[in-house]
Amino acid sequence: MTTVTNAVSPYPLDLSRHARRALLEGPTPIQPLPRLSQELGGVNVYVKRDDLTGLGGGGSKLRKLEFLVGEALAAGADTIVTVGARQSNHARLTAAAAAQVGMQCELVLTRAVPRDDFEYLENGNVLLDDLLGARVHDLPGTANALEFAQARADELRAQGRKVYVCPLGGSSPVGCLGYAACAAEIMTQAHAQGLSFARIVVPNGSGGMHAGLAAGLAALGIDPSLVLAYNVLAKAEQAHATTLEKACATLELIDPARRIDGASIVIDAAQLGDGYGIPTDAMCEAVRLMASKEGLLLDPVYGGKAFAGLVQAARSGRLARGENVLFIMTGGLPGLFAYRSAF
Template sequence: MKQSKLDLSRFPQASLREGFSPIQHRPRLSRELGGPEIYVKREDLDGLGGGGNKLRKLEFLIGEAQASGADTIITVGGRQSNHARLTAAAAARAGLKCELVLSRLVPIEDEDYVNNGNVLLDVLFGAVIHDIPGTVSALDFAEERAAKLRSQGSRVYVCPLGGSSPVGCLGYAACAAEIDEQAAERGLSFDRIVVANGSGGMQAGLVAGFIAMGKAPGAIVGYTVLAPLEKALATTFEKTQKTLELLNPDLSVPADAVAIRGEQLGSGYGLPTAAMREALSLAATFEGLLLDPVYSAKAFAGLIHEIRAGVLQPKHNALFVVSGGTPSLFAYRWALQ
């Protein structure tokens, strides 16, 4: 595997992934939608813990935790958090104890949502789960729990929502270099790179990575699935700038470098929409491609809307980043029937 053009060797890093995730052409879906040639970046194919985009962040976060001498990692998320699942899996791989603070952020209380999907895997990976109401600050709870464990002699590393600290975002700066190399090898250029925007780390890392490599990041568009649009923009821009400071403190993020759209959020985080269901169905029935209902399917619905509106045309190439989250499909059985 060729070295990327972005040198991240000065940052501690755990080995959790198996090389580059593939970029695959999806011709049947491209023809069905009648727009650009659609390519997908398969972040869901990493083997550890069911796969997903959080593993890139966790390579740097676990690396930092190990470098600090931690023996325990605590993180936060919603009840069906993909990040929590993969933190538990990564901790198991690294030999760290893991505690998860899971908030009831989504007003769904059926048995599948509460105990199936990611939660089932959290338990299998050996994590200690703290189930808290959505009205309680998960990060405050995590810090209080960390303080208690430290008083008992543990060395605790607290990981933020989605792993989207500047250090975690470095994982997607590395992904930007990976995309750049893969595109060059195939003689491709992408007119649009579409991502889901939850905690903002994936988009922040990609934008920072492209800027650090001297590339224009304007083709990257995120669809917020968690926060209202203005908040998502502000949070992602701040994370992009802080990540870029780690990569090259002499560079800054242009004001228009972070593009996010809000029309696919629907009623809120984790709540189904008709456009999400259609996107999930189209990807599955035309390509056998599984998207998750919380992140990828909503972002893919945004790409479909751009195609139908004529923004993206047959002469274009579009890259959709499949962020993973497949286990959460089993928590949304009621919404998909």
């Protein structure tokens, strides 16, 4: 098993007791966006390029999968089963990680988004799932995907396979360790560049990125309310409760002596629209703005809505002129091809 060790850092976070399989090429860069910053009235916008990862088309979910696949390999698993929506980025990258380490992969995908056009059902991530060799189980939106996955795992175990079941978005406490590590990475890079961020802006879907960042910051003695998340899956109250629970469980794995309180989990509900995976005008504008001003491509489900929140916050004055704001680009580019009709 390949292991990853942290370099010497002013923000050390020791995760060495947790199994980890390297899936990223190294730290992802933090870059300024000067044209966009000017467009937004002088808020200094930076991006953490978690889209710049090579495996399987890249994306933020690889951070979680380093620990999830590491745990699976440590347990001797030869098969990984996970769940998601039809255009799940996590599912695609789970299939890619499984291919790289020589595991079989099965994806339980639900039609949770009310769309039946060809691009959504067959293009984008779904096309790549097939190319990556995963077996896809196509379920209706009302199905309990995790229950199906557990039953399928039992069938495979009866055939002699050793199966690891991965939750929605990879957002177990073990998976969240990937973004705890990212918190230390961000703070180390900011220190090296002489930067201080007023906010770190992210989407909140299954809550794992937000929870991991919160746990990592708390472990470093930094207030987790530095992270501003925009919910894109659940209603804000549910997203808050889920994220807090996962952040606390993740912090328990890192430093049981530290605590996170509810006020430290900051979620803005303004960008959800009609629900998960359903386009909004603000999302479409934000995707076009990022592309036309900086040549960077956001996905329409997660990053597009979160960036729409950043744009609105800058225009309303919630983010002040001269403040440094970090936006985490999560990847998910294949999803754009599934949403052609939205643009």
